[in-house]
Amino acid sequence: MNAPDQLGQLLSRHDLETILSVTRSLAAPFDLATMLTEVTTAARRVLRAERCSVWLLEDGGNELVARVASDIGAVHLPLGKGLIGACARDRVVINVPDCYADPRFDASTDRATGFHTRCSLTLPLIDHQEALIGVMQVLNKDGGVFDGGDEMLAAALAAQCAIALARVRMTEALIEGERLKRELELARLVQLSSLPAVMPLIPGYDVHGLFLPAEQTGGDTFDLAQIEQGVLIVLGDAAGHGIAPALSVVQMQAMLRMAFRLGADLETAFRYVNDQLAATLPDGRFVTAFIGLLDPETHRMRFLSGGQGPILHFRAAQGRCDAHKATSFPMGAMQVETLRPAVTIDFAPGDVLALLSDGFYEYADAGGAQFGRVRVEQLLFDQRLESAAVLGTRLLDAVRTFASGAPQQDDLTMVLVKRLALSRSPAFSEAK
Amino acid sequence: MELASTEISEKITGVTLNGRLDAAGVDRIDLPFTAAIVTRARNAIVDMSGVSFIASMGIRLLISTARALRLKGSTLVLFGAPELVQGVLDDAAIDQIIPIVATKEQALARLAER
Numbered sequence: 198m199n200a201p202d203q204l205g206q207l208l209s210r211h212d213l214e215t216i217l218s219v220t221r222s223l224a225a226p227f228d229l230a231t232m233l234t235e236v237t238t239a240a241r242r243v244l245r246a247e248r249c250s251v252w253l254l255e256d257g258g259n260e261l262v263a264r265v266a267s268d269i270g271a272v273h274l275p276l277g278k279g280l281i282g283a284c285a286r287d288r289v290v291i292n293v294p295d296c297y298a299d300p301r302f303d304a305s306t307d308r309a310t311g312f313h314t315r316c317s318l319t320l321p322l323i324d325h326q327e328a329l330i331g332v333m334q335v336l337n338k339d340g341g342v343f344d345g346g347d348e349m350l351a352a353a354l355a356a357q358c359a360i361a362l363a364r365v366r367m368t369e370a371l372i373e374g375e376r377l378k379r380e381l382e383l384a385r386l387v388q389l390s391s392l393p394a395v396m397p398l399i400p401g402y403d404v405h406g407l408f409l410p411a412e413q414t415g416g417d418t419f420d421l422a423q424i425e426q427g428v429l430i431v432l433g434d435a436a437g438h439g440i441a442p443a444l445s446v447v448q449m450q451a452m453l454r455m456a457f458r459l460g461a462d463l464e465t466a467f468r469y470v471n472d473q474l475a476a477t478l479p480d481g482r483f484v485t486a487f488i489g490l491l492d493p494e495t496h497r498m499r500f501l502s503g504g505q506g507p508i509l510h511f512r513a514a515q516g517r518c519d520a521h522k523a524t525s526f527p528m529g530a531m532q533v534e535t536l537r538p539a540v541t542i543d544f545a546p547g548d549v550l551a552l553l554s555d556g557f558y559e560y561a562d563a564g565g566a567q568f569g570r571v572r573v574e575q576l577l578f579d580q581r582l583e584s585a586a587v588l589g590t591r592l593l594d595a596v597r598t599f600a601s602g603a604p605q606q607d608d609l610t611m612v613l614v615k616r617l618a619l620s621r622s623p624a625f626s627e628a629k
Numbered sequence: 630m631e632l633a634s635t636e637i638s639e640k641i642t643g644v645t646l647n648g649r650l651d652a653a654g655v656d657r658i659d660l661p662f663t664a665a666i667v668t669r670a671r672n673a674i675v676d677m678s679g680v681s682f683i684a685s686m687g688i689r690l691l692i693s694t695a696r697a698l699r700l701k702g703s704t705l706v707l708f709g710a711p712e713l714v715q716g717v718l719d720d721a722a723i724d725q726i727i728p729i730v731a732t733k734e735q736a737l738a739r740l741a742e743r
Contacts, residue, residue: 436689481693485685485721504688506720523722530692530726531699537725555685559651567682606652607685 229365233264236358240335243354244318244347247337251322251358252281254331261285261332272306279303281332284319288329290352291319294342312336318343320351322359330362377439384443385410388608391418391447399428399493401617405585407593409609416442416484417554417608418450424457426490430498432505432552432612433486441482449474449484449528463490463539467501467525474529483529487552496544496616501536503528505552507570508540511577513547513618518574547618549588551577556607560596563603568596585613630654631679634665641672641740647679650687650714659690666694670701674736678709683717695727704728708736 237249252261252274261281263272277286283301284291296302296314307314315337322331333355338347388410396404406419416435421428433449435442452473456466467488474484487508489500502508504527507520524537542550553573560568576595580588589611596609630648637643644665648654666673675691695705706728710718718729728739 434685436685481689481696483689483692502722504721504723506722520720522720526722526726527688527692531696559684565649 229264229362229369232361232365233358236333236354236361240333240351240354243350244335244343245339246318246335246343247339248312249333249335252285252332252334253362254285254329258329264331280317280319281334284321284332284334285329288321288323290321290348291317292343292348293317293319316342318347318351320348320355322355322362324359324363326363330359330366333358380440381438384440387440387443387447388416388418391420391450393419393421397421397423397428399423399491401493401496402428402491403585403615403617405589405611405613405615407589407609407611409593409605411438411556411605411607411609416446417556417610418446419552419610419612420450420454421612421614424454425460426457426462428491428493429457430489430491430500430550430552430612430614431486432554432610433484434505434554434608434610435482435484437482441479445474445478445482445529446484446486448477449486453486453488463488463499463501464536467503467528468533468536471503471525471528472532475532478529483527485523485527485555489550491544491614498542498544498550498614499539500542501525501539504530507558509549509551509553509570509573509577510542511549511551511574511581512545513549513581514545516578516581518551518577520570520574544614544616546616547581548616549577549581549585550612550614552612553592554608554610556605556609557592557596557611559607560600560605560609561603562600568599572599582618585615588615589613630657632658632661632665634661637674637737641674641737642666642669643674643676645676645679649682650680650690651682651684652686655686655690662690663694663697666705667697667701670698670703672703672705672740673698674706674708674733674740676709676733677707677714678711680710680714683714688718688721688723691723691727704740706730706736706739708733 233251237251240246240249251264253264255262259276261274274282276282280291280293280301293299294316296317317334317336319332319334321329322333324330335351392408393406396406404421406421408417408419416437418433420431431450431453433446435445449470452470453466456469461469485504487500487502487505489498491498502523503525504523506523510519510521512519521540524540525533551573558568558570572595576592580591592611630650633645635643642665698705708730709732710729718724730736730739
């Protein structure tokens with residue numbers, strides 16, 4: 198007689214219907230708690246057991262945690278401890294007719310709950326890939342002890358339970374993945390909404406902005422706009438990934454625009470935005486930001502930078518870069534007590550202001566080496582005759598070539614402001 | 630990234646960091662670093678001499694820790710940062726929010742001033 202025949206003879210019509218009902222239920226979509234309750238209720242009924250619990254393997258497979266047990270709460274068991282731990286470790290069915298006579302039995306739960314365990318049947322839950330995912334245990338057979346027939350019945354239920362458990366966990370992982378995906382999409386939309394729709398046309402200047410979000414988008418933004426106080430130039434970066442930094446940086450930008458619209462000068466706007474961010478951003482959040490105002494008539498730019506650096510000023514006549522540091526700590530980290538003076542940059546013909554987010558400088562190749570500032574400075578020199586847009590493309594190409602296929606971990610954001618060279622300058626003629 | 634915590638005195642916690650303070654490094658030490666420094670609510674000095682690299686996430690950890698400590702009336706001082714790390718901290722003007730000095734003695738002296 199084969200196993201299914203034996204099982205058929207063991208089951209009453211009522212038991213069979215119960216098991217089939219569980220099997221049908223397990224095929225339907227549900228959450229983990231509902232599914233486990235369904236299984237344990239069925240196991241108690243079919244096996245005529247007083248109690249049933251399911252323990253799931255957690256903490257990287259080092260411990261078992263009770264997920265369905267009427268009165269023992271969230272008990273944690275190390276692998277190997279008690280009958281449940283032994284069952285998980287050895288992956289075998291353990292049928293114990295007298296628990297207190299078995300040295301593996303751990304009576305601490307009985308002592309804690311006042312329950313008296315008489316006999317038990319403990320089964321490993323093994324999924325279709327032969328991986329242990331937990332343990333099911335039934336206690337105290339009504340009117341006797343568990344026999345071979347009970348073992349077969351319990352094994353049938355345990356097999357169903359293991360498969361359904363694997364499916365529920367997979368579904369939960371997919372749902373979590375989808376949630377994260379949506380959050381990232383939302384963060385990206387928020388960021389994109391903060392970027393200028395068109396680049397401003399500034400007489401005598403060539404400007405270029407780029408925002409290339411990483412797959413797990415960060416918190417970068419930039420702004421280039423003609424406002425009453427001059428040409429506003431902003432590059433901001435909120436540390437971290439996801440919706441929170443994206444919102445932080447958009448908040449910074451909106452407050453900045455509002456301050457300038459209300460007539461604030463550079464210092465007032467900087468202080469106002471910093472102090473507002475310090476008061477409103479959650480702990481551990483801040484924004485690094487470069488804020489500059491360019492007067493295209495005098496070719497003079499004044500800037501303040503909260504934690505955003507280096508700020509590269511390529512001086513065409515000298516053929517080298519001046520690297521400026523941030524003038525202040527990252528915005529929102531704390532209230533400004535004493536604001537350091539703004540830095541002034543005078544643009545000579547051919548000069549370039551290069552603002553790059555740390556995604557450029559910290560872009561690492563497979564060996565962990567970083568693109569760094571020296572390469573950027575060299576490229577600014579090599580491409581000094583090109584337009585801002587071409588220069589931007591070359592920078593992007595250079596960082597990608599350097600990375601040799603290593604994935605982009607952070608947003609890549611740049612703002613390039615180039616004062617147009619006088620026509621037929623010596624450098625231009627020489628290069629031609 | 631590795632972290633070791635010691636008691637310099639009854640009022641000062643010492644923490645030594647070793648390795649790369651990038652996103653992966655911060656993931657490893659974020660909780661123990663905060664626990665070692667902020668939960669004790671007393672002055673702390675951090676030996677940065679073993680930190681070979683610092684990225685924006687590392688700066689974020691230092692700032693958030695210094696800020697949390699400041700709210701409890703205590704101070705965080707960094708010392709011994711290698712040139713590359715010091716350069717990154719300088720570029721971001723971190724010295725305006727966290728005192729950064731060269732040696733342990735200078736770090737202790739800075740705390741004594743307060």
